[in-house]
Amino acid sequence: MNCQRAQDCMKRYLDGTISDYDLKEFTDHIKNCPECYGDLEIYYVMDMAQKYLKDESKEESYNICQLLENDMKDKLNRMERKRRLRGFLFLAFIVLAGVLIWTACLLMGYI
Numbered sequence: 001m002n003c004q005r006a007q008d009c010m011k012r013y014l015d016g017t018i019s020d021y022d023l024k025e026f027t028d029h030i031k032n033c034p035e036c037y038g039d040l041e042i043y044y045v046m047d048m049a050q051k052y053l054k055d056e057s058k059e060e061s062y063n064i065c066q067l068l069e070n071d072m073k074d075k076l077n078r079m080e081r082k083r084r085l086r087g088f089l090f091l092a093f094i095v096l097a098g099v100l101i102w103t104a105c106l107l108m109g110y111i
């Protein structure tokens with residue numbers, strides 16, 4: 001099998017419609033021809049990517065835009081929770097300081 005013939009077989013190889021005879025010749029050629037192997041590798045990756053994208057049950061995990069959007073929402077929520085916690089801690093500190101000052105004044109007889 002020559003390179004031109006191997007190139008013609010690639011699509012049939014990927015969608016599984018290649019004949020047994022061609023498959024044997026094709027794989028023999030691919031194993032010994034780095035150029036055709038490289039091309040097959042590229043087509044294979046593209047084919048796999050298309051299958052992943054078509055798989056609706058996994059749509060969310062392979063939807064890069066959705067993943068990025070979810071990641072941004074998570075980070076913003078985490079930031080908001082930290083901001084609220086800092087606000088609460090500041091308020092608790094003010095209340096505690098007030099109680100301590102009031103107690104000190106009470107003990108020293110100023111009140």
Ligand SMILES: [Zn+2]
Pocket residue numbers: 002003004006029033035036037
């Ligand atoms: Zn070749």
